[in-house]
Amino acid sequence: MEKASFHILRVGTGITFLWIGILILRDPEGWSGMILWWVRDVLGFFAPSPSGALVATAFLDIAVGFFMLIGVFTWIAALVGVLHLSLVLTVVGINLITVRDIGLLASALALLLDSMPDKYRFWTHKAQRSPAI
Amino acid sequence: MTPHALLFTIAAIGISETSYLIQKRRAGVRPVCVIGEDCAKVLESKYNSLLGIPNDVLGFLFYAAVIVLNGSLVIDGALVRPWLQVIEIFLKIVILGGMGMSLSLFYLQWRVIKAWCFWCLMSAITTFLMGFIVLITNLAIF
Numbered sequence: 001m002e003k004a005s006f007h008i009l010r011v012g013t014g015i016t017f018l019w020i021g022i023l024i025l026r027d028p029e030g031w032s033g034m035i036l037w038w039v040r041d042v043l044g045f046f047a048p049s050p051s052g053a054l055v056a057t058a059f060l061d062i063a064v065g066f067f068m069l070i071g072v073f074t075w076i077a078a079l080v081g082v083l084h085l086s087l088v089l090t091v092v093g094i095n096l097i098t099v100r101d102i103g104l105l106a107s108a109l110a111l112l113l114d115s116m117p118d119k120y121r122f123w124t125h126k127a128q129r130s131p132a133i
Numbered sequence: 134m135t136p137h138a139l140l141f142t143i144a145a146i147g148i149s150e151t152s153y154l155i156q157k158r159r160a161g162v163r164p165v166c167v168i169g170e171d172c173a174k175v176l177e178s179k180y181n182s183l184l185g186i187p188n189d190v191l192g193f194l195f196y197a198a199v200i201v202l203n204g205s206l207v208i209d210g211a212l213v214r215p216w217l218q219v220i221e222i223f224l225k226i227v228i229l230g231g232m233g234m235s236l237s238l239f240y241l242q243w244r245v246i247k248a249w250c251f252w253c254l255m256s257a258i259t260t261f262l263m264g265f266i267v268l269i270t271n272l273a274i275f
Contacts, residue, residue, distance in 0.1 A: 023207070
């Protein structure tokens with residue numbers, strides 16, 4: 001990815017994660033209404049109310065956004081973002097709000113693939129080990 | 134909500150900009166000068182710190198303070214609710230202080246160093262934009 005476009009994507013995605021975290025902290029009860037019924041049942045085993053899980057999610061979003069913004073551990077923040085958004089799309093489903101998470105997931109995935117250290121790119125290692133035909 | 138979202142976005146851009154400058158300074162590498170060629174002249178001048186604290190660190194702390202104070206106003210939680218007015222006034226004072234600092238750095242570039250730095254001007258623009266938002270909206274939660 002071009003250096004400037006990578007940083008624009010990093011800062012834009014970071015702002016989105018950070019702002020969503022703050023909005024969830026503003027109204028965790030309201031956000032918990034979006035969780036599918038079966039996930040609410042599962043969460044009920046671990047926490048008295050689903051809003052507790054939402055508050056933890058908000059702090060995770062804020063941490064991901066902060067590290068993306070400052071450009072430190074960007075690939076780890078992007079990896080956590082990808083896992084988190086995949087989970088969100090699974091437990092909330094695709095509705096009028098979460099449909100935008102597909103774009104956010106793609107952004108986080110692009111950042112992850114671009115910033116991941118070479119030693120963790122197992123697919124390129126395999127290609128390098130393969131003898132040229 | 135709109136003025137808070139705008140303040141938040143501008144401050145977040147400021148955070149990423151100042152953290153970039155801090156990282157480059159710590160690595161001993163000159164930052165990329167997007168427009169012009171005088172960034173290093175300004176950033177390496179004797180005016181690059183205040184009371185021994187580098188300007189990029191001061192800028193980072195300023196933007197972080199704006200994000201935390203603005204975020205507290207938006208979250209409006211039980212912990213901060215009794216202090217909302219104090220936080221709002223403090224946020225305005227912080228932004229006013231940032232504008233004063235930006236104005237003095239603008240003057241130094243214009244009249245003393247006689248060189249312009251892209252990152253410093255960008256920081257000044259974001260700070261004055263925040264002041265403008267506060268001025269026209271008075272931070273009302275719409």
